[in-house]
Amino acid sequence: MNKNILTRIAWLLALILVVFVGDRVGGWLCKQMVDESGFRYSRMYTGKAQCDILLLGNSRGLGFYQPTIEEITGKKTFNLSYNGMTMDLGKVLVEDYMEKYKAPERLLIDVTMCDRSSPEILATFVPYIGESERLEQLIRDTSHTVATATQLSHLYRYNSEIFQRALYYNKGKIDDDWLLDRAMSNSTLEYIETQKYRIDARFIDVLKETIEYAEGMGTKVELVMTPYYPPFAKVVKGLEAFQSEIERGTGRKIRNYVYAIEDPNCFGDFQHLNKKGSKVYMQKLKADGVL
Amino acid sequence: MSLILLSTVIDYSIGLRLDKEETPKARKRLLHTSIIVNLGILAFFKYFNFFIDSFRDVLLTFGVEASISELNIILPVGISFYTFQSMSYTIDLYRKKIPVERDFLRFATYIAFFPQLVAGPIVRAKDFLPQFQRKIVFNWDRFNSGLSLVMWGFFKKVVVADSLAPFVDLCFEAPETFSSLHLILGVIFYSFQIYCDFSGYSDIAIGLARMLGFDFPENFRTPYFSKNFSEFWTRWHITLSSWLRDYLYISLGGNRHGVFNTYRNLMLTMLLGGLWHGASWVFVFWGFLHGMYLVVQRLIEAPFGRFMDAIRAPKVLQVGLSIAVVYFFTCFAWIFFRAPDFTIASTIITRITSFEGFHVSTIVSKFMALKGLLLIGILLAIEITNFRFQYVSLLVRKPAFRLAAFALILWMIAFFGTFGANTFIYFQF
Numbered sequence: 001m002n003k004n005i006l007t008r009i010a011w012l013l014a015l016i017l018v019v020f021v022g023d024r025v026g027g028w029l030c031k032q033m034v035d036e037s038g039f040r041y042s043r044m045y046t047g048k049a050q051c052d053i054l055l056l057g058n059s060r061g062l063g064f065y066q067p068t069i070e071e072i073t074g075k076k077t078f079n080l081s082y083n084g085m086t087m088d089l090g091k092v093l094v095e096d097y098m099e100k101y102k103a104p105e106r107l108l109i110d111v112t113m114c115d116r117s118s119p120e121i122l123a124t125f126v127p128y129i130g131e132s133e134r135l136e137q138l139i140r141d142t143s144h145t146v147a148t149a150t151q152l153s154h155l156y157r158y159n160s161e162i163f164q165r166a167l168y169y170n171k172g173k174i175d176d177d178w179l180l181d182r183a184m185s186n187s188t189l190e191y192i193e194t195q196k197y198r199i200d201a202r203f204i205d206v207l208k209e210t211i212e213y214a215e216g217m218g219t220k221v222e223l224v225m226t227p228y229y230p231p232f233a234k235v236v237k238g239l240e241a242f243q244s245e246i247e248r249g250t251g252r253k254i255r256n257y258v259y260a261i262e263d264p265n266c267f268g269d270f271q272h273l274n275k276k277g278s279k280v281y282m283q284k285l286k287a288d289g290v291l
Numbered sequence: 292m293s294l295i296l297l298s299t300v301i302d303y304s305i306g307l308r309l310d311k312e313e314t315p316k317a318r319k320r321l322l323h324t325s326i327i328v329n330l331g332i333l334a335f336f337k338y339f340n341f342f343i344d345s346f347r348d349v350l351l352t353f354g355v356e357a358s359i360s361e362l363n364i365i366l367p368v369g370i371s372f373y374t375f376q377s378m379s380y381t382i383d384l385y386r387k388k389i390p391v392e393r394d395f396l397r398f399a400t401y402i403a404f405f406p407q408l409v410a411g412p413i414v415r416a417k418d419f420l421p422q423f424q425r426k427i428v429f430n431w432d433r434f435n436s437g438l439s440l441v442m443w444g445f446f447k448k449v450v451v452a453d454s455l456a457p458f459v460d461l462c463f464e465a466p467e468t469f470s471s472l473h474l475i476l477g478v479i480f481y482s483f484q485i486y487c488d489f490s491g492y493s494d495i496a497i498g499l500a501r502m503l504g505f506d507f508p509e510n511f512r513t514p515y516f517s518k519n520f521s522e523f524w525t526r527w528h529i530t531l532s533s534w535l536r537d538y539l540y541i542s543l544g545g546n547r548h549g550v551f552n553t554y555r556n557l558m559l560t561m562l563l564g565g566l567w568h569g570a571s572w573v574f575v576f577w578g579f580l581h582g583m584y585l586v587v588q589r590l591i592e593a594p595f596g597r598f599m600d601a602i603r604a605p606k607v608l609q610v611g612l613s614i615a616v617v618y619f620f621t622c623f624a625w626i627f628f629r630a631p632d633f634t635i636a637s638t639i640i641t642r643i644t645s646f647e648g649f650h651v652s653t654i655v656s657k658f659m660a661l662k663g664l665l666l667i668g669i670l671l672a673i674e675i676t677n678f679r680f681q682y683v684s685l686l687v688r689k690p691a692f693r694l695a696a697f698a699l700i701l702w703m704i705a706f707f708g709t710f711g712a713n714t715f716i717y718f719q720f
Contacts, residue, residue, distance in 0.1 A: 008431070011690055018698045026702060145710075153705040164658045180655075185647055191467040269468070 027154025030163065034127050037166040038174035040079060044093075045131040050101050051078035053291065054219070056090050057110030059083040060226045060271060064108060065278035066176045072286050075105070079176070084121040087114045087203035088142075091210040092134045103217035108290065109210070110226045111246050111254055114203040119143045124160040126150050181275045182268045184229070189264065192229075198237045204249030211250060222290050223254045227261040227281060232270035260284055294332060294367050299402045301328050302377045303395055309384045310391035318385055325381040333374045336367055341570030369409040371567055373402050375534055380416035382538055389417045397423050404505070406496040410489070412510040412530040419505070427504035432687050439686040439693070440498030442700045447491030451666045453709035455484040458659045463629055466639045469655065470648025474639055476660055481629050482622050483667050486514065489528070513674050515621070518613040519592070520584040523621065535564050554589070558582040573627045573636065580624040666707060 034042055043049045052075035055064040061081030069077045080093045090113060122139055123146045129136050140147035150157045169175055211221045225243065228236065243254055261267075266277025273281055285291045305325045312318050334342075340361040350357045380401070383389045392398045401419050462469060462477030469477070490511035497507045510530050517523035524532040540560040546553040558579070565578020599609050630636035654660050673682075686693045 004431075011694065015694050015697055018694060019701050022698055022702055023705065026706070149710075155702055155705040159706050159708065161658045161662075164662065168658075182652055185470070188468060 023153050023155050027157060030127070030155070030158035031130070033170055034158070034163065034166045036170060038169040038172060039162075039166040040175055041093075041125075041128055041162070042166055042169075043174070044078070044080075044097060044100070045128055047100060049078045049097070051076045052105045053077045054094070054097060054104040054107045055079040055081060056085075056094060056107065056113070057081040057226065058085040058113040060112055060273075061085065061110040062179050063226050063273040063278045063281060064110070065179055065275065065282055068279045068282040069291060072282065073291050077176075078104075081110070082121070084116070084118055085113050086116060086118050086121055087206045087210070088117070088138060089122055089125065091206050091213075092132065092138050094210050095134060095213055096132050098214065098217050098219075103214070103219045105220065106291075107214045107219045107221045108285075109207070109221065109223050111207065111223050112199065112225055112242075114201055114207055114246060115199045115242065117202060119146075122146075124162045126157045126160055127163050127166065129157060179275055179278060180268050180272065183274060184264055184267050184269060188269065192231050192235065192270065199239055199242045201242045201245040201249070204246055207246065208250045211252060221252070223250070223252055224285070224290065225254055225256045225258050227257050227259070227266075227273060227277070229264065229267045229270045230259050230262055233258050255288065255290060257281065257284065294336070294370065295373055295403055298329060298332065298374065298377050299399050301325065302381050302402075303392070303398045305381055306384050306391050306398070307393070309381065322381060322385040326378060329374050329378050333370060336364055336370055338566075338570045339364060345572075372411050372413055373408060375413050375531075376416070377402055379413075379534065379538065380420075383415070383417055389420070392416070392420050394423075404500070406499040406503075407507060410492050410496075411528075412493055412496065412507050413534050414507055414530065415534075418508055422505055430504070433504065434502050435693065436683050436687045437498040437501030437503075439683055439696070440494045440501065442498075442697060444491040444494030444496075444498060446700050446703060447487035447494065447670070449704055449708040449710065451670050452484045452488035452491060454666055454707060455480040455487075455663050456709070458656055458663055459484050459629070461656070462639070463631070463635060466635060466642055469642070470650075470653035471643050471646045472649050472651070473654045474643050476654065476663075478622050478626055478639070478643075480663050480667075482515070482618075482625050483663075483670070485625065485629075486511070487670065513678075515618050516614055516674075517617050518610060519617060520581065520588050520620075523617055524581075524585075531564070531567070535560050535567075539563060554586045557585045561585065568628070573630055573633065576633075577624050577628040580620075580627065584620055584624075662707070669703075 035046055036042075040049070053069060053073070055061060055066075055077060056079075057064065058081060062079065062083075064077075064079055064081065066077045066079055069075070078097075080090065080097065090109070094107065119142045122142050125135060126139065126146065129139060129147075129150050136147065139150075165175075211223075214221050223246070227233075233239065239258065243256060247254055261273070261277055261280055263277070263280075266273055266280055268274040268277075282291065302325055305321050309318060309321050312321060343359050343361050347357050347359055380389070380392075380398075384391060392401070397420065400423075401414070401416060404414075404419070407414055459477055459481045462474055463481075466474055466477075493510035497510070500507045508530055510528060512526040512529065514523055514527035517526050540556055543556040543559060544552055545556060559582075561578045561582030562575055563578070565574045565576070565581070568574045568577070604612075626639050627633075627636050630639065651657075682696070686696055
């Protein structure tokens with residue numbers, strides 16, 4: 001064979017080898033960083049998340065403000081909530097948690113997370129794909145391409161916002177008090193009328209399975225609807241139907257706090273409480289016996 | 292497909308006739324036929340509904356409510372690009388700058404050559420057709436440098452442009468919900484998104500052509516390092532700006548008939564350049580802004596230079612300031628280019644200039660923002676060091692460097708890449 005062609009083939013093989021080895025070494029290094037992180041899912045999968053009250057929701061579920069709950073109840077908390085969290089992912093996380101730890105006394109779920117499916121959010125959880133067969137299966141079912149890509153490249157597993165967050169909490173920091181603390185500006189308030197937001201119950205069955213799984217482990221489950229800024233809640237279409245569909249589908253009563261807080265200073269935006277609002281909300285949950 | 296075939300057949304036939312025809316009047320008639328057919332097709336498929344819509348709005352301002360309905364027209368892919376390519380052939384033939392192409396297959400290949408068909412670069416006949424005369428043989432050096440460009444193009448598109456896109460999209464969807472600082476970041480991100488998206492496509496096209504044995508002209512040359520707007524247009528979408536200069540600006544008289552006519556020609560060229568991008572007034576306004584920048588630059592260039600000399604400002608400060616000013620105004624124009632309408636554009640400008648929430652805590656997607664800034668930093672670092680090291684030639688000469696660079700790009704694509712269904716922005720033009 002021509003020497004020139006042999007050189008080219010050798011170069012190509014060397015490239016494949018360098019790319020493969022670099023990818024695996026890089027992936028291994030990233031995994032060490034994720035494992036050592038104080039980010040909540042890292043703590044959960046490395047056995048550092050035992051709690052009495054388990055919390056679950058999307059970004060609104062981050063309003064289950066842990067420092068206040070721990071202060072007013074004296075109990076340990078752990079929050080599984082994440083921006084855009086979907087119920088199918090929430091179910092996997094709850095089941096993984098229950099499998100690793102002693103069942104908590106209570107599981108508090110903000111049911112407004114049942115309104116959407118999101119393969120994109122699922123894909124951001126790929127850094128933990130090696131930790132959970134359930135998670136891997138869910139990602140495979142939702143996005144086969146992403147699951148295959150994580151096999152092909154280990155570096156790709158860390159191509160997500162979750163990894164960035166894990167890096168942020170890498171130096172002994174933990175995220176128990178993480179909540180976007182800001183106030184709505186006057187100009188933001190002017191735009192309420194222009195908002196269009198529809199809420200549809202899509203994951204009732206998955207929610208029901210999650211409740212039954214937790215109850216089967218001896219955990220008391222509470223379903224709530226976290227406050228929206230009331231003038232905004234009025235423009236959300238399908239909110240009442242959403243509640244009744246979930247109550248009918250799960251056979252459980254939902255505690256509705258959608259209109260519970262009126263002060264605009266308690267909100268970071270129309271859908272999210274800030275720290276001030278979260279503290280007020282937690283006091284209400286305590287007073288109502290939810291916590 | 293039938294449209295591109297129609298343009299090809301017409302311009303090929305007109306080319307043959309132009310070659311035989313000697314009388315100026317008949318040659319001009321042939322040229323006009325080519326221009327009318329090409330621009331007619333473009334006007335109908337790209338601008339018909341826009342014209343109807345605008346005409347209806349004009350009537351409405353006079354109180355006349357006209358019920359002219361729009362047509363359901365699908366914009367043919369790449370029409371703006373191949374129309375300009377095809378026209379450059381007949382115009383250059385008319386100007387006797389190039390010989391006629393008698394081989395239909397070669398001419399059709401020139402019009403529909405796949406790497407640049409959809410989004411450029413706009414290749415001139417005088418640059419492409421002579422390449423058929425030489426023997427095209429496979430060459431490893433060409434292949435390597437072409438492949439390097441393709442990989443660099445993918446890096447710009449998949450790693451930088453597509454990672455910035457979600458942040459930018461949110462800013463331009465609901466600007467009223469974001470703070471001043473968040474929107475400033477959104478506009479900066481868009482400036483790099485569109486640069487990496489479009490220049491990334493150009494790099495891939497140029498690289499593929501090179502691997503196949505053809506040379507395409509350069510389309511971008513680090514445009515955000517331009518020190519004035521004339522320079523910007525010799526670095527941004529070079530093949531379009533040089534096309535507009537040679538076939539429109541100079542045809543209008545260029546700068547040969549006094550100051551007023553020069554400014555008029557500049558404005559007309561940039562307005563039509565804006566309209567070329569899309570059937571919307573925001574694109575026209577974007578062109579208007581760039582026209583204004585060029586006019587104002589010509590007006591203040593000399594006194595500004597004298598002022599800088601008088602205060603003995605260091606050269607590095609002058610250059611840095613010039614680059615910053617050009618970048619600032621380019622970003623301002625990008626707001627109109629990206630916004631779906633003037634309402635969104637004005638909301639963005641109003642909110643940015645209110646300086647309300649000018650604090651890092653008001654940036655909503657901090658992790659996305661951080662990743663965006665990091666990637667822009669990497670891009671700029673590579674582009675700045677490339678001035679000194681000339682990476683493409685290093686990639687061809689040094690196999691070990693090539694291996695390391697290719698591996699690094701592949702790792703970065705895996706680690707930072709955004710893999711969605713994001714098409715190239717310029718496909719819509």
